[in-house]
Amino acid sequence: xxxxxxxxxxxxxxxKSTVAKIVAKKLKFLYVDTGAMYRALTLxxxxxxxxxxxxxxxxxxxxxxxIELLDNDKYRVLLDGEDVSEEIRxxxxxxxxxxxxxxxxxxxxLWGKQRDFREKYNIVMEGRDIGSKVFPDAQLxxxxxxxxxxxxxxxxxQLKGMGIEINLEEIKKEIIKRDERDKNREIAxxxxxxxxxxxxxxxxxxxxxxxxxxxxxxKKKEERGN
Ligand code: C5P
Numbered sequence: 027x028x029x030x031x032x033x034x035x036x037x038x039x040x041x042k043s044t045v046a047k048i049v050a051k052k053l054k055f056l057y058v059d060t061g062a063m064y065r066a067l068t069l070x071x072x073x074x075x076x077x078x079x080x081x082x083x084x085x086x087x088x089x090x091x092x093i094e095l096l097d098n099d100k101y102r103v104l105l106d107g108e109d110v111s112e113e114i115r116x117x118x119x120x121x122x123x124x125x126x127x128x129x130x131x132x133x134x135x136l137w138g139k140q141r142d143f144r145e146k147y148n149i150v151m152e153g154r155d156i157g158s159k160v161f162p163d164a165q166l167x168x169x170x171x172x173x174x175x176x177x178x179x180x181x182x183x184q185l186k187g188m189g190i191e192i193n194l195e196e197i198k199k200e201i202i203k204r205d206e207r208d209k210n211r212e213i214a215x216x217x218x219x220x221x222x223x224x225x226x227x228x229x230x231x232x233x234x235x236x237x238x239x240x241x242x243x244x245k246k247k248e249e250r251g252n
Contacts, residue, residue, distance in 0.1 A: 039177030060153035
């Protein structure tokens with residue numbers, strides 16, 4: 027029997043990372059943040075100064091890159107052995123990450139790496155295309171969503187907590203832009219098909235969302251008969 031996959035997809039700022047980490051801990055599954063992989067490649071291209079229209083160079087770079095996601099207490103991200111966990115979260119990287127994410131050959135390289143995790147582990151994997159492209163046969167597919175206002179507010183508070191002052195309206199605009207890009211890109215857009223459980227987190231606490239997912243998991247496990 028194939029290892030269990032909890033696929034968590036949804037737009038930026040819906041709370042995927044926070045929720046997915048807790049769910050993974052509770053189930054004792056491996057947590058995999060696929061956004062971190064796209065971010066790591068984006069950062070590398072920026073450091074190497076590869077222009078975004080040089081597709082072949084970007085693909086070549088992706089082929090020759092080692093990305094490691096450490097599922098320990100701090101969830102470190104290593105890019106060719108170097109810890110880039112903080113650097114990949116910078117606004118510059120967020121803004122540019124759609125370039126590599128829109129190249130099919132690069133996605134295929136990352137899909138391969140992402141699928142490898144299931145060979146050894148039960149996983150909770152978050153991203154935009156986990157239930158649609160990476161694991162269409164995932165045993166549990168969750169679509170996490172929240173209103174644009176709520177997602178902007180959460181991001182605002184998160185940045186404020188980090189000592190970064192930024193205008194709420196600016197964040198809202200940025201989120202709307204990212205939604206557009208995620209939903210409308212030609213390759214692996216963010217889509218919510220019927221096989222997803224849709225959870226609107228706008229008025230829910232983190233604990234409530236986690237509890238819903240755990241309940242759904244238990245139901246699925248029962249159906250599967252183990
Ligand atoms: O989720 P996060 O904001 O870290 O994602 C970073 C970038 O990677 C975004 O541009 C997002 O669209 C892209 N991404 C993707 N497919 C995934 C995960 C993230 O295209 N499975």
